[in-house]
Amino acid sequence: MSIKMENAEIKLSGKDFASDQEVKWCPGCGDYSILKQVQSTLADIGVKREDTVFVSGIGCSSRFPYYMNTYGVHSLHGRATALASGLKTARPDLNTWIVTGDGDALSIGGNHLIHLLRRNLNVNILLFNNEIYGLTKGQYSPASPKGTITKSSPMGSLDHSFNPLALCLGADSTFIARSMDRDPKHLRAILAEANNHIGTSMVEIYQNCNVFNDGAFFTFTEKATKGNTTLQLEHGQPLIFGDNRDLGIKLDGFKPVVVALDESTSTDDLWVHDESDQVKAGILTRFFDIPSAGMTLPRPFGVFYKESRSVYEEDVAIQINQAIEIKGEGDLNSLLAGANTWEVI
Amino acid sequence: MSIKMENAEIKLSGKDFASDQEVKWCPGCGDYSILKQVQSTLADIGVKREDTVFVSGIGCSSRFPYYMNTYGVHSLHGRATALASGLKTARPDLNTWIVTGDGDALSIGGNHLIHLLRRNLNVNILLFNNEIYGLTKGQYSPASPKGTITKSSPMGSLDHSFNPLALCLGADSTFIARSMDRDPKHLRAILAEANNHIGTSMVEIYQNCNVFNDGAFFTFTEKATKGNTTLQLEHGQPLIFGDNRDLGIKLDGFKPVVVALDESTSTDDLWVHDESDQVKAGILTRFFDIPSAGMTLPRPFGVFYKESRSVYEEDVAIQINQAIEIKGEGDLNSLLAGANTWEVI
Amino acid sequence: MVETKEEKKTVTILFAGDSGDGMQLTGSQFTNTNALFGNDVSTFPDFPAEIRAPQGTIAGVSGFQLNFGSVDVFTPGDNADVLVAMNAAALKASLLKLKIGGTIIVNLSGFDKKNLRLAGFLNDENPLTDSSLGKYRVLEMDVTKLTRACLADTGMTVKHIDRSKNMFVLGVLYWMYNRKLDTTLDFFKVKFKGKQDLIDANTKVLTAGYYFGDTSEIFTSRYEVKPAPLSKGVYRNIMGNQATAIGLIAAVRKANLDLFYGSYPITPASDILHELAKHKNFGVKTYQAEDEIAAICAAIGASFGGHLGVTTSSGPGIALKGEALGYAAILELPLVVINVQRGGPSTGLPTKTEQSDLMQALYGRNGEAPIPVVAPCTPSDCFDVIYEAARIAVEHMTPVFFLSDGYIANGSEPWSFPLAKDLVPIKVKKLSAGGDDEKYRPYVRNEKLVRDWAIPGVKGLEHRVGGLEKENETGNVSYDPANHELMVKLRAKKVANISDTIPDQNIEIGEDSGKVLVLGWGSTFGACKTAVTELVKDGVEVSQAHVRYLNPLPKNLGDLISRFDKVLVPEINDGQFVKLIRDKYLVDAIPFNKIMGIPFSSQEIKEKVLEILG
């Protein structure tokens, strides 16, 4: 019983998904680009505006729904995932997107996030990770590397940060991916893949907060460095990267190693990306931590892992149908009367 | 700056750790055994009663502190981890134990749990997993396998369950282990190891709720089946199990496979347990899910993973000392006066 | 054997035994049989917080009190006429509740050395053998032994056999009160379906108990409690939580809505979840959330999606919902919030009853966020009041609080249930298409100040809602000072307006003016009604009014109150509703409080009324 969403009759453009509200992020904020890519991806997908809902929590990123000319819910801090779970269970027919920040999703909302992932409702989560609390003017978040100096940590934060995608994988997420604000094409492609996945799609998006954490991801997003620091994952393809695509990743046992692609090493020796391999996906999420022999591992982008598992809201619908099959459609009068009645005359 | 706990002058026995309160679990409940093992382990460790604190949430398991003749806090549902984090940050000198249930830790308390794990305070978490809500009289928990029939799921639960240890590993836990109520010796050994680990020690304990979920773990705990269904992890030792210790686990790439130990396969071919290998620990936590060629994988018990990482409350203390070194011990009069004053005469 | 038959108007029986003794089952079977016979019935189960507290101890005692009569009964009885004590601890824990001169039926093997010790009797002390029970009539029988004997040849284990001993006692009581065994025999057939041996065994024991009454010499009389003059109609027996659950289903059916029930288990509210989970064939979606916050947020999400979102908890869980309640209030979406109150503060007394969450319901969130509050006053009233809660929620686009409590939730009474067709209609105004406006304006209001319910999927109604202050009509985020004041006032007025749609406050008993008004709310109803009825009979100038709508209050309440010299407000808390009354009407209303986790007795109310009359 898979739920089909109807497509729009008239082809809409990205602009048709923009609401009439003035966008109020800081000039230069990475959120602008993400907004644009989401709008044009929705147009590409061809979903109807009235069948689409954006649910967010609280944070700069969570202002997102106001800018979408769809249905929208700006919920409470950390609760977008919880609210969307109810909405999607009630209304499996709605194309549901959750927009959240690293504070919203990982700090106050961490529990609802992992529970949504395990239940695997068919929704898309866009986690705008800027490694900072933007809206409250710059405190460290659970995604900020230890030692980050902020208003609330003038001597450096002391909390070991989460590895967001590793956490999600630990919570039995069925789809994890990473993209960034500054690569529109990549972002659109990942958004489309997320939308296609049946189940909870978790997309971490590196987003620059140019006011409180400017340049947190510049090594991965700027031309000068990006080639050697990022790895584009493609299913079935060997892990190759580098400005000249002359570097690759090999597995030495369970340890990823960066190798130069020259006479002695061919692409055949390289690790071939397999989206369905949970263990390897786990290693990829840990490319932060693992010190590779002599060389820093690049940061992977793309779809790390994808798994097909039944979807909560469908199971709910199926169980209701089963109940009706077994007991018959509920009859209110019998329910009111119960099993034992007597009459007073 | 590692914190040393003083040991008791007089050797105490397990009974010395029992409070005067009547134990009020159902007759036959697995909690009794755990209580006893904890009491005797504390005696073995030689910690002082007055330096020891048990913090729990709400649930049958969470009544634990009342039965310990130490300091104790029976907190709120899901909040033991949060409360203990404050206590341990304030008082790094206290030997701190958290007792929690699968509902308490994984349902309402999921967020505080994963945040405690990443912060890595030096405390021990005992998660009594009975795959049910005991105290509220039998609803399914996030640890109950999908399809579990309970009062709140008369047609079977629809929520995919957490893999508790995989979740903890995803949250960057520095110590994860599993034991059971029905193997006192094993449990005591693991408790002692947990206590020795500097950092948050996460111990999942399979516990039988004989009233609402009787026998959930009998295949692993009862003599008749236990040999072939359980795997005892020992650091540096090959993965051997079976009634006659004639079965082993081999890795086929990243896939664990059960092999018979005969002429063709020797123990040298087997996977050797390495507590420091996070990737392999991840595979071990997934022994639920991975269907091994033709044979069910045994359930591992013991220490899965152990890592040394700095401890939050020590970092806090260090930072305070640094602040004092740099600025000098705070002077209240200067603080009151601030930087700019003027006098009215 | 001489058999005298004594007629009784009402009888109160208290079954008390160990948690494992099946007293709840015994009590409810006896209740059902009496109800079906035609008595009016009221019950009150009282069990320990532990699943199975240590056997034989006071902490482990589980009680079930029921009051049945040939006249209307409004409470489970102040004091018991008969106490069934399955062991020494049960006797010790319950004796205070027995009337002087009352009957004690004791299970002799529950008074052996071990049991006496566990119950805390000192060395060799035994109430059965010393004179301490002199004021009562004690009927001893060795239930355990008799049951074992009865099933000796079945091949069952002793442990299994002992589980049936409550049925022996039940049989004895059926004999005493001259009741048929049919209801319970039918019950065996359903409960032990497919296990004929168990059906046979229980039938055997029940019948044995009945004949034991008949043949043994220890009983000198049987009692007759005739059917009560209940109004004509078809009746069933119903518990409060059950009534709440089916009330919700009835409401969504009549409103043509789907029900989404987001909840996290907590005593004494969980049974509503359990009941609803049985009725999936009504399309009910029960969602066991990861916590109370997730539960209410999911329910809000479902309401945004066009379902009736409902969420339930008890005190501590409700405390967690405060932020989301304010959110639901500012969104102006329908939501029903059920609080089955228990003893507080904090974790408090999980299985005991209390009315101490009224202030939390009225004020427990940040900012100005008034929410309607309604409270049922008896188990069956839960049906009517939850139905009203649902009606108000969807007709006025607002969260609504339903304040039940452990006493009502677990209590039961006969209920002349309605027919589906006779339930008042619930008018839902979901928009089915976009309007003429180019941009849909979600916060445009009708004459009652209620906005429309615009549900995703409808073209032309795309809109965004959120917790920031909204511009009037458009709903766009607005920081405009004057707009904020306007919106706060509009939301408050919308809730206040509900008083136009609710009935005037009535006088339950007594004249509509006089010396004392007993003004209650919630589960004190029965005790107040019994007390005032008796006082009025005695010629005391006292009346009773009982409030079901706590916010907004009925329009005529101030006027009604003003016609009495004194106003007494009994509550199972430290004085909460009384604050509301004093603030609102500036009358020196007198608080009367009991904070013991147990209901008032009607006697206590009577005495208090007489006391303030001087």
Added chain:
Amino acid sequence: MVETKEEKKTVTILFAGDSGDGMQLTGSQFTNTNALFGNDVSTFPDFPAEIRAPQGTIAGVSGFQLNFGSVDVFTPGDNADVLVAMNAAALKASLLKLKIGGTIIVNLSGFDKKNLRLAGFLNDENPLTDSSLGKYRVLEMDVTKLTRACLADTGMTVKHIDRSKNMFVLGVLYWMYNRKLDTTLDFFKVKFKGKQDLIDANTKVLTAGYYFGDTSEIFTSRYEVKPAPLSKGVYRNIMGNQATAIGLIAAVRKANLDLFYGSYPITPASDILHELAKHKNFGVKTYQAEDEIAAICAAIGASFGGHLGVTTSSGPGIALKGEALGYAAILELPLVVINVQRGGPSTGLPTKTEQSDLMQALYGRNGEAPIPVVAPCTPSDCFDVIYEAARIAVEHMTPVFFLSDGYIANGSEPWSFPLAKDLVPIKVKKLSAGGDDEKYRPYVRNEKLVRDWAIPGVKGLEHRVGGLEKENETGNVSYDPANHELMVKLRAKKVANISDTIPDQNIEIGEDSGKVLVLGWGSTFGACKTAVTELVKDGVEVSQAHVRYLNPLPKNLGDLISRFDKVLVPEINDGQFVKLIRDKYLVDAIPFNKIMGIPFSSQEIKEKVLEILG
């Protein structure tokens, strides 16, 4: 150039510009200089919720109002004498706050086509060129151009240069009010330490502004605001949140305790966390928790461990703490809970002020869990009141609510700060060794009904605490009905007893009886005081009393109130404290409410008083 010098008693200046224009900095520099000069000062910053709302728009306007005088000032001023408008939007948003006849200093380049359009002026409409500003004196200068010219040869980029334009305006104002530049020049040295080019550039622009005032012909007069007759002493300027932070440090120092501060960021409370994080050399442990629940639970854990646990939030975050608050109350551990209130309900108006969380503080949790509530009335009063909160928490073993608000938190005033040695001592009664009892009984109480603080690590005091009802004295779990009532009453009495240790309520202004009493709490203090002072001068029979202790209330409050014909309760909410007064004293207290996210003006209070006098 003719220079006239006009003497002024008080002057109110409103700096308004784009969020990026540095108005907050300009305002606080001007404040500090005036304060150091000896004026009495009161300030009120008002900024948008967005970090940087769209440039040039009304939503992006950031304002800073300050009132300084040669007499006592109690508010940031009802209306401004001078409005600094850096662009068209700032003018449009702020004009209403300017007095008729007031002065507007405009930055001409902020009124170009683009800015006019962004501010929402229609085609070709320009307030500077049409007659719409006829009622004001407009002083135009092209600040942007002048600043650029001034730094043209520094090689700085235009973007960087433009950042200094606020300093030009500040220089002009220093000239207008005849102030020295020293304080600000010193500030540059600290702020731009190590960046000599920036120090130089800002110095240049500030000086240029000053000389511009001196030489340009547009100013006809300078003003003189003499030092205020502040009481003798040493002063500093202080903001409310800052005073709160250092008050906490002072309290733990005097109590010889360690401070554990568990918090989760939220506007407008976060600055307390930021301030405390700067003072780790006082041993302060700041803990940025994962959410508000974790923050309060961690603080409770720290209190159990013997620290003073403190937790802070604003409305929505406080709502999340309800369950844990009841828990702290039943544990009877010290805990300070700070709510810096903002506009509600729900997410509401995050950067605006409101007093609408009083009921939440009093009642926002399940069960009977009374908690003391105190509220500061000015920025510097935060110090005294948080100190009191800490004292009450540790001396009475209870959580204590401290209700500040956005207005006080961000406002500032001169403060005659105390010496450490003059602070009242705080008596902590931590037990240092086990007693004679074999079993330590943690809930034994002293004559004030306060239990001891027994801290882990001490031998012989091992004990367990929890949220279930406790047996009196032993603290063991108890379901005993009478014990529950006893404990509820004991806890309530313990809190009520605090009224013995707090000062009687005083009359702030006016006679101690009369026609009208203006009875306020919290941040309405200044407006009420100004209003009543002026009315009294005019011979009106009105007095002011301002309550800092909201629970328990001062013992004499009822008596005090009863001596007035009418009681007016002004609040920045829909009427909350007034409910308490009506309930408690049965007087027909009159609510006076403003729910606009902004404070009362003294004029509003005056008018209301006159209105009710008829």
